[in-house]
Every structure is written in structure tokens, then in C-alpha cells.
Amino acid sequence: MPLEQTCLITNRLGLHARAAARFVNTANQFKSEIRVVRTDTWASADGKSILSVIFLAAPRGTQLLLIADGPDEQAALYSLVELVRNGFGEDTDVF
Amino acid sequence: MSSSPKTTTELRTHGLGVSVGIAVGPVIRMDARGRQALFVRVLPSRIPHEIKRLQRAVQTARHHLERIKQRLQRDFGQNHGYILDPHILMLEDPLLVQSIEDTIRTNQVNAEWGVKIAVGNLLAACETIRDDYLRERTSDIQDVANRLIDVLSGRRTSNIHVTQPSIIVAEDILPTVMAELDLNQVMGIATDAGGWTSHTAIIARSLGVPAVLGLGTFAQHVKTGDVCVVDGTGSCVVLNPSLKTQKAYQDKLAREQNQKQAVLEQVTLPAITTDKVECLLRANLELASELPVLHKSGASGIGLFRSEFLYLNSLPNLPTEEEHLKIYQQLVKAAGPAGVTVRTIDLGSDKIKTDELFAEEKNSALGLHGIRFSLKHHQVFRTQLRALLRAAHTGKLQVMLPKVGCVSELRKARAILSEISQELTAEGIPHAENVPLGVMVELPSAVQIADKLAQEADFLSIGSNDLIQYTLVVDRSNPNVAMLYEPLHPAVLRSFRLLIEAARKTGKALQLCGEMGANPICAVVLLGMGLRQFSMSPASLPKIKNLIRTISIREAERIAAIVLEMDTPAEIKDYLDGELPHCFPQFFQEPGKDLE
Known part of the structure; x- marks a missing residue:
């Protein structure tokens, strides 16, 4: 049974190339298949393909639905949701 | 050419x-001439050969980028290597390689031409991206395509x-x-x-x-x-x-x-004007990892610790009391006798949207933030206050409440604080019986009741960034009005005058924390108006200390008196641009006079 969870893009620059690289590098650490879906347009991407993720062109404030399917889906989903919520390790432009 | x-x-x-x-x-x-890919139609029997050439080129380009990445990391540190991660991942991305291979097969062309067509198609899809930054970043795809074509045609990039x-x-x-x-x-x-x-x-x-x-x-x-x-x-x-x-x-x-050198040499000297008026310069921090720069910057303690990162770093959970305590103890220890002022949680719905506590608001600047949030979500506030009282037991610490707009908010917070103190006593946990409790003045309402707040608070702190935005009703991130953000607007200066008077009458400490204090021109006016305590980013401290050590308060007072009589920010800026280099030539060089 695949797992899914929503999260918001909080970093100032959105899901740009470097953020996408962090996402894909994290996704690649797991065996599970990863789908990334924008909940506003329902455009979806393969979470292990950087081009696919970049083409989502998701700016700050976009809600993503992450779906993980596979033997390590729980760990994969947890790590990826954390990464998105932490602004891909970039500034979250808080102040 | x-x-x-x-x-x-x-x-x-x-x-x-x-x-x-x-x-x-x-x-x-x-020379950034466009690369010209050569178009060659190939026989069906040669297609596997072209595909193999492509695959080899992908490997070569990848190894090449890996080498550059290692060199960047070696020369400039780990952080600089990530710049090339997108490019490396693109070369590993089946979506890219597959679509080039398909193009080679379908169109029966050479690998170079296949790259050009396939990437052209991918880029066409990017043209519709509305976000400027994200669209600009798609140039990375072109960059990778150029590399592939260069490798295929035996050219050095x-x-x-x-x-x-x-x-x-x-x-x-x-x-x-x-x-x-x-x-x-x-x-x-x-x-x-x-x-x-x-x-x-x-x-x-x-x-x-x-x-x-x-x-x-x-x-x-x-x-x-x-x-x-x-x-x-x-x-x-x-x-x-x-x-x-x-x-x-x-x-x-x-x-x-x-x-720069002179400024650095002075960091350990006291912040004292030429007419022997002593000032206090403290540092604004938001991460415990910034503590090493505290002493290098010559700061007398921490004037503002923004606790928000503690919350952001522990999402989706809230930080535990022990997590709070650990950080606060580090701060107390590093700040020593000069002390640390911790601002309680100041997150609004505009700042973070990832938790149900922070439900989205239509107009978050006028919404549930600062002390309003803390008084609504008692438990979150209590956890933080418990840790603060416990940390205050180990050294000098004071607590500051953000976005206070009414005396009742201060009273409620004080009541909660004393409840918590009793609670900790009952539990037998060592803690400070009492900590100085101050308010951050950021709302125009707080300015108007400055005298009342000064009577009840243990200290006042001006949050100039927000106070200016709220006073002038200007959102600095909105390009249509950003130029109206004027720290030297008469309305802002009059607000400061009310606050300085209130602090003087009650004998309470007043400091300014915000970028305004780090601007030398503004700092002269503030010093002339009577402010003596500033807290700012550590990087700005040496410069402002240098300023203080080169000016006299008497002159600054004369300048401030003239400025306070003026009508518009432009008038004030014109006057200061002319007057400051004349009064304090050691610090304010005449800008660019020798360059045009």
C-alpha cells in the first residue's frame, strides 16, 4: 500500500534546480518509487528524475503531494517530507 | 566572427x-558563441553506433563534471560542490538520455543533432514557466546539452x-x-x-x-x-x-x-565617543552555530536571540523543553556577564505554513503573530518559558516579548511566568525565580503607550524593521512601494523620540535592534536623539563601533535637532549627505568625488 503525505515548499526560491538535485539525491537513497504531485495543477513527476522534478516549476508556497511505493516507503516519505519542509536546507526567509 | x-x-x-x-x-x-551541432543523417545500421557514442559522451561529461566538483570542494569547501549537482543528475536522468536516444532513432540523425533537437524540445516546455527564477534556472539544461555536444564533437568546453x-x-x-x-x-x-x-x-x-x-x-x-x-x-x-x-x-x-583594517583593529576597544559618552553594542543572533563570531565582532553580549529557528529546525514537531534549554544554556555561557536577551517565538502564518498551528491567514501582517500567538497557544509558550527560567539559573538572561501592542499582553505574560516559576519550584527543578521581562516595540500602538509600557516592562527594545513597516504601511518586499520604506521618515523619528523619552523618564533600558542601527547615517541621528544601546548583526558591529569612536555626541545632538525639524525624508537625507562628511570627515568620506 503506497504512502502519501502533503507538504509545502517554504524556501524563497522554490523547487529550482539545486533544490531538485537535493530532492532527487535523497529519493535515490531509497528503493521505493517516488511520485511528486502539485496539488494545484495535478502535474506530477518522477521523484528520481531531476528534469521531471524541475519541470514541475513549483514556486514557494506550492503544496506538494509526495507518494512513496516500495519496501522502504515509510523512511523515504519521511526523509523527503522533512527535506521539503526544511526548505531543502536553504534559507527559509523567515524574518 | x-x-x-x-x-x-x-x-x-x-x-x-x-x-x-x-x-x-x-x-x-x-567567448560565448553558440555551439553549432552538425546535422548528419545516418543509415539505420549506424544508429546503434550513434547511440553508443551518445552513451560514452554522457559518461565522459559526467566524469568531467565530477572532477570539477571535487576541485571546487577542495578549493572552496564542501558547500560549493553542490552547484554542479543538478548537471550531474541530469546526465544520469533517463528522461534526458532516453529522449535523445529516441530522437536519434526516430529522426535517423547523428548524436550531436539528437542532443540539439531533444534538448530544444525540453526547453520549449520550460518557456511556459511563470516564475522568473525557476525559468532562468532551466539554462542549466542548455549548459548540459552544450557539454554533451562538445564531448561528441571532440571540442573542449x-x-x-x-x-x-x-x-x-x-x-x-x-x-x-x-x-x-x-x-x-x-x-x-x-x-x-x-x-x-x-x-x-x-x-x-x-x-x-x-x-x-x-x-x-x-x-x-x-x-x-x-x-x-x-x-x-x-x-x-x-x-x-x-x-x-x-x-x-x-x-x-x-x-x-x-x-576595513582600522575597523578590525578597534573591535576590542570600548564603544565610546570622542566626548566620552559610552555606548553599548550587542549582537543579533539566530543560531547557536553563530556563537563563535560573537567575540570576534566585539559585541557586549547578545541583544536579540531570535528563537524561531529552534522551531523551524524541529518541524513537523515542536522543540521540547530540553531542546530549548540546551540552546539557551549555550547562549548564556557564550554571552557571559554581558548577558543574552531571548525573544520568545515570533512566527506568523506568513513565515511558516507547514503546521496546523500556523493556519494560513488572509493578511498575516495584521494577524496572529508574536505575543498574540503565544497567548493563544499557551502550551507552546509555556514550554519555551520553562526552558528560559531554567537557563536563567545558569547565567544572565532576559526575556523579550515580540509584537506587544497592549499593556495587558505584558501583564498576562508576566502572570504566566510567575505561575511557571511556582510550578518549577514545586517540581524541585533549579531555575531563576525571576527574569527581566521586556517588550519589543514594533507596533505603532506600542509607541503610543510607550510611557505605560516603560513603567511595567523591565526594558524596551525597538524592532526597527517592523516598526518602520507598520508605521509607514510599507511592505519592503513589494517592489511597488519598497522605495517608500524610509527609516529617516519624520513619523519614524517622532516614534523614536516618544520611546526615548519614556525610557528616560522611567530609567528603563532602551535598545534598538534592527538594520537601521547598522546604517552609519541613521546611527548618527539615533545617537543624537539619545539612543545609547544597539543590537545588530555581528558583521555590522565593527563598522558602527568605529563610527561611535570617531564622532562626538554634542555634534550628533546638534544634527539630530535640525533633522527633527525637517519635513520630508528626502530633505533629511540631503542635509545629512552634506553635513556628515563635513562634521565627521574621518568616517564619512565624500562619496565618489574623486571618481567621476
């Missing part, structure tokens, strides 16, 4: 200074060797090409294309190399060996500068370096 006009007379061009500083030196002109300190001039610099340069030798960068968020700008800033981008049609006038000035501070470049211009810039450069 077209014969572009080459100028030998001085050519000054204005652009976007994306990285400050000045560099004068010989140019290396990088960059034959530029920077063997001596040089200024790089180009139409544009693709990130992987930039990364390949010997960045230790790059003195300055000037390009026709690019903006604040381009890779070139990001790299230039992180390496501290002066850079002016967005120069339009500058590069066509430049050839390797020309002499060029890059003035990132003044947002301009000068090609073939006259000896006089060169000298002026070299003098300016030397002066900046001397000033």
Missing part, C-alpha cells in the same frame, strides 16, 4: 552590482586558462564553465546577461569577487588583454580606464582596505 567595434577610449557602462568591491586588472574575454589575476568579461557565463575557471585568479566579473539570482551572481557573492552583471552590450567592446575596472559597489565597469581613473580606483580600493 563579426568585427565588433573595439574602443580604446575610456568606456564607462552601468549595470547591476551583484557583488560588492572593486577590482582593476587585465581582461580575459570569454572551455579553453580559458586563468594563469594570472584577471577580470573575466563575457556575454554570459554558464555555471559549469564558471566552475571550471581557476577561481583563485578571478579578480572581478563583468557580463552582459545575468541578474541578482543568476549562478554567476551567487558564486561571485559567495567567493567575495566583485561583479557587475546585466551590462547589455558591453562585452562586444572588450578583448583579452584590455584593462578593465569592475566596481561592484558603484554598479559600473570602466573599460580602458585612463591612468587618472585607474589611480582613483586604486586609491579607493586602498582606502577601503585601510578602513
Whole structure:
């Protein structure tokens, strides 16, 4: 049974190339298949393909639905949701 | 190659200074001619061969990028290697390789042409991206395509060797090409294309190399060996500068370096004016990892610790009492007898949207933030206050409440604090019985009741960034009104006057924390109005300490009195621009007089 969870893009620059690289590098650490879906347009991407993720062109404030399917889906989903919520390790432009 | 006009007379061009500083030196002109992929129709029997060539080229390009990445990490630290991660991942992405292979098969073409067509199709899909930054970033895909074509056609992507300190001039610099340069030798960068968020700008800033981008049609006038000035501070470049211009810039450069040196030498000295008035300079911090810079900056303790990162770092959970405590104890220890002021949680729905506690609001600037949030979500507030009282037991710590607008908010917070103290006593946990409790004045309502707040609070702190925004009703991130954000607006200065008076009458401490205090021109006015305590980012402290040590309060008071009589921010700025270099020449050099 695949797992899914929503999260918001909080970093100032959105899901740009470097953020996408962090996402894909994290996704690649797991065996599970990863789908990334924008909940506003329902455009979806393969979470292990950087081009696919970049083409989502998701700016700050976009809600993503992450779906993980596979033997390590729980760990994969947890790590990826954390990464998105932490602004891909970039500034979250808080102040 | 077209014969572009080459100028030998001085050519000054204005652009976007994306990285400050000045560099004068010989140019290396990088040529960004478009690569021409050769179109060859191939026989069906040759298609597997072309596919193999492509796969080999992908491997070669990847190894090449890995090598550059390692070199970047070695020379500039781990953080700089990630710049090339997107490119490396793209070369590993089946979506890219597969679509090129499909193109080769379907169109029966050579690998070079396959790359060109397939990437062209991918890029066409990007044109519809509305977000400027995200669209600009798709240039990374073109960058990767160029590399593949170069490898396939046996060309070197960059034959530029920077063997001596040089200024790089180009139409544009693709990130992987930039990364390949010997960045230790790059003195300055000037390009026709690019903006604040381009890779070139990001790299230039992180390496501290002066850079002016967005120069339009500058590069066509430049050839390797020309002499060029890059003035990132003044947002301009000068090609073939006259000896006089060169000298002026070299003098300016030397002066900046001397000033920086003088400023650094003074950090350990007290912040005292020439007429012996002592001031207090503290640091604004938001991460415990910043503590090492605290002492280097010459700060007398921490004037503002923003606790928000504690919350952001532990999402989706809230930080536990022990997590709070650990950080606060570190702060107390590092700040020593000078002490630390911790601001309780100040997150609004605009700042973080990832938790149900922070439900989205239509107008978050006027919504549930600061102390309002804390009083609504008691438990979150209590956890933080418990940790603060416990940390205060180990050293000097005071608590500051953000966005207070009414005396009742202060009273409620004080009541909660005393409940918590009793609670901790009952539990037998060591803690401070009482901590100084202050308010951050950020709302115009707080200014109007400054006298009342000063009576009940143990100290006041001006949060100038927000106070200015709320007083002038200007959102600094909105480009339509950002220019109306005027720290020297008479309305702002009158607010400060009310606060300074209230503090004076009650004998309570008053400090200003915000960028305004780090601006030397504003700082003179604030000192002249009677402010003596400032808290700012550690990087700004040495400069302001240097300012304080070169001015006299009597002169600053005279200037402030004149400023307070003026009608508009423009009038005030004009006056200060003329008056300050005259009154305090050691600090306020006449700007750019020798350069034009």
C-alpha cells in the first residue's frame, strides 16, 4: 500500500534546480518509487528524475503531494517530507 | 566572427552590482558563441553506433563534471560542490538520455543533432514557466546539452586558462564553465546577461569577487588583454580606464582596505565617543552555530536571540523543553556577564505554513503573530518559558516579548511566568525565580503607550524593521512601494523620540535592534536623539563601533535637532549627505568625488 503525505515548499526560491538535485539525491537513497504531485495543477513527476522534478516549476508556497511505493516507503516519505519542509536546507526567509 | 567595434577610449557602462568591491586588472574575454551541432543523417545500421557514442559522451561529461566538483570542494569547501549537482543528475536522468536516444532513432540523425533537437524540445516546455527564477534556472539544461555536444564533437568546453589575476568579461557565463575557471585568479566579473539570482551572481557573492552583471552590450567592446575596472559597489565597469581613473580606483580600493583594517583593529576597544559618552553594542543572533563570531565582532553580549529557528529546525514537531534549554544554556555561557536577551517565538502564518498551528491567514501582517500567538497557544509558550527560567539559573538572561501592542499582553505574560516559576519550584527543578521581562516595540500602538509600557516592562527594545513597516504601511518586499520604506521618515523619528523619552523618564533600558542601527547615517541621528544601546548583526558591529569612536555626541545632538525639524525624508537625507562628511570627515568620506 503506497504512502502519501502533503507538504509545502517554504524556501524563497522554490523547487529550482539545486533544490531538485537535493530532492532527487535523497529519493535515490531509497528503493521505493517516488511520485511528486502539485496539488494545484495535478502535474506530477518522477521523484528520481531531476528534469521531471524541475519541470514541475513549483514556486514557494506550492503544496506538494509526495507518494512513496516500495519496501522502504515509510523512511523515504519521511526523509523527503522533512527535506521539503526544511526548505531543502536553504534559507527559509523567515524574518 | 563579426568585427565588433573595439574602443580604446575610456568606456564607462552601468549595470547591476551583484557583488560588492572593486577590482582593476587585465581582461580575459570569454567567448560565448553558440555551439553549432552538425546535422548528419545516418543509415539505420549506424544508429546503434550513434547511440553508443551518445552513451560514452554522457559518461565522459559526467566524469568531467565530477572532477570539477571535487576541485571546487577542495578549493572552496564542501558547500560549493553542490552547484554542479543538478548537471550531474541530469546526465544520469533517463528522461534526458532516453529522449535523445529516441530522437536519434526516430529522426535517423547523428548524436550531436539528437542532443540539439531533444534538448530544444525540453526547453520549449520550460518557456511556459511563470516564475522568473525557476525559468532562468532551466539554462542549466542548455549548459548540459552544450557539454554533451562538445564531448561528441571532440571540442573542449572551455579553453580559458586563468594563469594570472584577471577580470573575466563575457556575454554570459554558464555555471559549469564558471566552475571550471581557476577561481583563485578571478579578480572581478563583468557580463552582459545575468541578474541578482543568476549562478554567476551567487558564486561571485559567495567567493567575495566583485561583479557587475546585466551590462547589455558591453562585452562586444572588450578583448583579452584590455584593462578593465569592475566596481561592484558603484554598479559600473570602466573599460580602458585612463591612468587618472585607474589611480582613483586604486586609491579607493586602498582606502577601503585601510578602513576595513582600522575597523578590525578597534573591535576590542570600548564603544565610546570622542566626548566620552559610552555606548553599548550587542549582537543579533539566530543560531547557536553563530556563537563563535560573537567575540570576534566585539559585541557586549547578545541583544536579540531570535528563537524561531529552534522551531523551524524541529518541524513537523515542536522543540521540547530540553531542546530549548540546551540552546539557551549555550547562549548564556557564550554571552557571559554581558548577558543574552531571548525573544520568545515570533512566527506568523506568513513565515511558516507547514503546521496546523500556523493556519494560513488572509493578511498575516495584521494577524496572529508574536505575543498574540503565544497567548493563544499557551502550551507552546509555556514550554519555551520553562526552558528560559531554567537557563536563567545558569547565567544572565532576559526575556523579550515580540509584537506587544497592549499593556495587558505584558501583564498576562508576566502572570504566566510567575505561575511557571511556582510550578518549577514545586517540581524541585533549579531555575531563576525571576527574569527581566521586556517588550519589543514594533507596533505603532506600542509607541503610543510607550510611557505605560516603560513603567511595567523591565526594558524596551525597538524592532526597527517592523516598526518602520507598520508605521509607514510599507511592505519592503513589494517592489511597488519598497522605495517608500524610509527609516529617516519624520513619523519614524517622532516614534523614536516618544520611546526615548519614556525610557528616560522611567530609567528603563532602551535598545534598538534592527538594520537601521547598522546604517552609519541613521546611527548618527539615533545617537543624537539619545539612543545609547544597539543590537545588530555581528558583521555590522565593527563598522558602527568605529563610527561611535570617531564622532562626538554634542555634534550628533546638534544634527539630530535640525533633522527633527525637517519635513520630508528626502530633505533629511540631503542635509545629512552634506553635513556628515563635513562634521565627521574621518568616517564619512565624500562619496565618489574623486571618481567621476
